[in-house]
Amino acid sequence: MKMTGAQAIIESLKREQVQVVFGYPGGSVLTLYDELYKAKFPHILTGHEQGAVHAADGYARATGKAGVCFATSGPGVCNMVTGIATANMDSIPLVVISGQVATTLIGRDSFQEADISGITTPITKHNYLVKNVKDLPRVLREAFYIATTGRPGPVLVDVAKDVFDAEFDYEYPETVELRGYSGVYTGQAYDIDRTVAALEQAKRPVLLTGGGIILADMAAPLWDVVQKTQVPVITSLMGKGAVPDSYDAHLGMVGMHGSYAANMAVTKCDLLIAVGTRFDDRITGDVENFAPNAQIVHFDIDKVEINKIVHADISVNGDLRWSLPLFAEKVRQSDVDFAAQFADWRKEVLAMNEAHPFATRDLPDAVSPQKLFEAVNSRLGADDFVVTDVGQHQMWAAQFCDISKPRHFITSGGLGTMGYGLPAAMGAKLGCSGSTVLLFTGDGSIMMNCQEFATLHKYGVDVKVIVLHNSVLGMVNQWQRLFYGQHYSQSVIADNPDITAVSGAMGVPGRTVRKPEELAQGLDWLFAAEGAALLDVYIPADENVYPMVPGGKRLDEMVLRGEAQ
Numbered sequence: 001m002k003m004t005g006a007q008a009i010i011e012s013l014k015r016e017q018v019q020v021v022f023g024y025p026g027g028s029v030l031t032l033y034d035e036l037y038k039a040k041f042p043h044i045l046t047g048h049e050q051g052a053v054h055a056a057d058g059y060a061r062a063t064g065k066a067g068v069c070f071a072t073s074g075p076g077v078c079n080m081v082t083g084i085a086t087a088n089m090d091s092i093p094l095v096v097i098s099g100q101v102a103t104t105l106i107g108r109d110s111f112q113e114a115d116i117s118g119i120t121t122p123i124t125k126h127n128y129l130v131k132n133v134k135d136l137p138r139v140l141r142e143a144f145y146i147a148t149t150g151r152p153g154p155v156l157v158d159v160a161k162d163v164f165d166a167e168f169d170y171e172y173p174e175t176v177e178l179r180g181y182s183g184v185y186t187g188q189a190y191d192i193d194r195t196v197a198a199l200e201q202a203k204r205p206v207l208l209t210g211g212g213i214i215l216a217d218m219a220a221p222l223w224d225v226v227q228k229t230q231v232p233v234i235t236s237l238m239g240k241g242a243v244p245d246s247y248d249a250h251l252g253m254v255g256m257h258g259s260y261a262a263n264m265a266v267t268k269c270d271l272l273i274a275v276g277t278r279f280d281d282r283i284t285g286d287v288e289n290f291a292p293n294a295q296i297v298h299f300d301i302d303k304v305e306i307n308k309i310v311h312a313d314i315s316v317n318g319d320l321r322w323s324l325p326l327f328a329e330k331v332r333q334s335d336v337d338f339a340a341q342f343a344d345w346r347k348e349v350l351a352m353n354e355a356h357p358f359a360t361r362d363l364p365d366a367v368s369p370q371k372l373f374e375a376v377n378s379r380l381g382a383d384d385f386v387v388t389d390v391g392q393h394q395m396w397a398a399q400f401c402d403i404s405k406p407r408h409f410i411t412s413g414g415l416g417t418m419g420y421g422l423p424a425a426m427g428a429k430l431g432c433s434g435s436t437v438l439l440f441t442g443d444g445s446i447m448m449n450c451q452e453f454a455t456l457h458k459y460g461v462d463v464k465v466i467v468l469h470n471s472v473l474g475m476v477n478q479w480q481r482l483f484y485g486q487h488y489s490q491s492v493i494a495d496n497p498d499i500t501a502v503s504g505a506m507g508v509p510g511r512t513v514r515k516p517e518e519l520a521q522g523l524d525w526l527f528a529a530e531g532a533a534l535l536d537v538y539i540p541a542d543e544n545v546y547p548m549v550p551g552g553k554r555l556d557e558m559v560l561r562g563e564a565q
């Protein structure tokens, strides 16, 4: 069928069953936007390209499908770089389609030219510069395939301006043939047998859940393993939700702001089974002394991750869609009474967890973060989504929020991108409209992409926002309090504008809570509000997140509340 390049893009999106695109127009993509207009293709115009890419990312994390966004050349797509890097660090499938200057102008410092494939090479799974319209269908087919298969990630398709206008015979390829990339990774069953044997020998095992389980949609077989073995579970930030927080031997997050019990369990365990995690330094602390008494098993799809940071005694390299069902089957077939074998160890870690729960201070005149999260937990259902920004509030959300399903805790882990939360929550809501989407943000983070309040209003996207308002860049302030002689250099933001006025001006009503006795009413108002709404909750400025493993220290050298203050 004869088509222009722009028509081919829209047609290909339809074939990939893309439901919505997030983006922002400009000179080099005008033909594409004209086609979008004619096809009435669903598009969300954000206030900023960074908002568009984070929204596509939030959509992808909530739905498991690739998020798609459009930007114009140069400044437009450069504004997406932070969002592309965010997605790349957390292995999120995105297809970013950007306009480039016309083929004859490429490489001449033309108006709005930026070498975006060069700029994004280290932060994309793959990228393309399309200079010939005939390549478009194949490139788009490959882009979706690469983004969503194997270890997912962002793929950029940069399209020269004249390619949008060029006519050609359109045919969408049925199959993808890529040399050196199959997207299917099956490992050796022998490694799983060795893992089961190690588990049968273990006295003090721990299961570390990573985000890979969620990306692969493999929480179900993992849950079978947990139920059969009753093994204590700890999680990375990205793995939160892989095993329900309500599981009695779930010790919570491990690492820098992990629980006492999780960090001690790693220190004392004799077997650590790590699944779909890349051992970020926020997890390991001092790598040399990470899990010093344990045999380590590492399940991961990506060979690059095996032995990258932590030496694996047994590596199960392959897609979790292959390895976890097989592991679950072999565990089920084992004759060992795991629950009995691990009973003493479970008792030990549960006692540690009870003795050292996550907690923030309980001050009579202030809302404590802990009380806030507990009040919210009682109002959230299992289908609701929690999204966060970055900072102390993010760590408290990870510590206190009860999440029972995979994909329902959405946060920027690897890059730790402030400003991620509001647009990501919007994307999640657009992907899962039946559920409540609740954003926890800070009074610093919310200012970074606050223009997206207007987008929520314009499209009637119902996101509930809770600002943990401490009048400081809390996490920075905490480091300055603990490690920089209380020099609060550039971290006090008490003169920020009134955030309810900011959101209100863009059509999202807000209310303020200053005292503990106002909290319940404020939350009732927020959850009952029609459409998007914001609750600005004042919390103490000098609250610290504990436990805290100081940079480079061992996990068992974590500082507890009371030891430092």
Ligand SMILES: Cc1ncc(C[n+]2csc(CCOP(=O)(O)OP(=O)(O)O)c2C)c(N)n1
Pocket (backbone or CB within 6 Å): 389, 390, 391, 392, 393, 394, 416, 417, 418, 419, 441, 442, 443, 444, 445, 446, 468, 470, 472, 473, 474, 475, 476
């Ligand atoms: C884009 C970006 N810039 C800077 C930082 C460094 N940083 C990490 S946490 C933080 C403070 C966050 O403050 P706020 O959003 O108010 O949250 P709080 O820590 O107070 O809960 C900063 C500046 C970052 N993570 N991202």
